[in-house]
Amino acid sequence: MFSQEVWPENEKKCAVVRKSKQGRKRQELLAVALGVKVGVRGSLLWPPLKLFACSQISSLVRRAALTHNDNHFNYEKTHNFKVHTFRGPHWCEYCANFMWGLIAQGVRCSDCGLNVHKQCSKHVPNDCQPDLKRIKKVYCCDLTTLVKAHNMQRPMVVDMCIREIEARGLKSEGIYRVSGFTEHIEDVKMAFDRDGEKADISANIYPDINIITGALKLYFRDLPIPVITYDTYSKFIEAAKVSSADERLEAVHEVLMLLPPAHYETLRYLMIHLKKVTLNEKDNFMNAENLGIVFGPTLMRPPEDNTLTTLHDMRYQKLIVQILIENEDVLF
Structure with a gap:
């Protein structure tokens, strides 16, 4: 409607x-x-x-x-096909024809297990429904794959860490800028990979809130496809270069609409949280610009691994995150 x-x-x-x-x-x-x-x-x-x-x-x-259905988040996802050698006779689950050959007869989706001919894989719709049994870890897992496998709106790491941070860390000086102990952050990562939603990240286990913020930032850094995807990276950089503030805001909003739904929702939720962080600036000394410096390279990375490009784009990465935080109520 x-x-x-x-x-x-x-x-x-x-x-x-x-x-x-x-x-x-x-x-x-x-x-x-x-x-x-x-x-x-x-x-x-x-x-x-x-x-x-x-x-x-x-x-x-x-x-x-x-939010149409709180119990099902129908994010579109492409299949993650890889060449596979099948033992025994197999039929393509798309065209229903036999898979001929002794080795590499077809491809299998490593996320949902769909078996099809290599040529048929080009015509399969983006309807992958990942099987939770095939998802071996939480960190380093594709964002859309993870939320579909767990039937969640956002990755549980994001929800749980932000909930913990807002409960006891919004006024912590230098929140997100101060680093926690690396080995403790790795412990949190292993806890999520091992226990998922049952991971205990409470103050009883990790009294230093910087460990939780470090674990959240590590999750975003470890994503194979950043929250701000490779496909939209250059468009965001170009939007940041627009001289007029109003036109720049409009350009950023237009690119936001190009993000995959799971990425968009995760970014929206994170920006609402970071806005709350800035509202406590008198205590934590973290404004939108400071958070932009921290989260710019964390949320967006250039498609090509080029040091010069990364260094040149850092100020625009910072500006994009700063704009998203300051205008989250308008942009989202």
């Missing part, structure tokens, strides 16, 4: 729409998305919010889709 709603292109259309009950609902929906009141004579939208009128509806639609 929401996807068909568009902001009127001119004042004449606005007048017609406002006369109808359906048009009134569109106005109210947009007001909810933008956090403003409607129906007040002479009320004006703050220019940056007006700029995002249509795009905020897109964000609302995406959030509605993500």
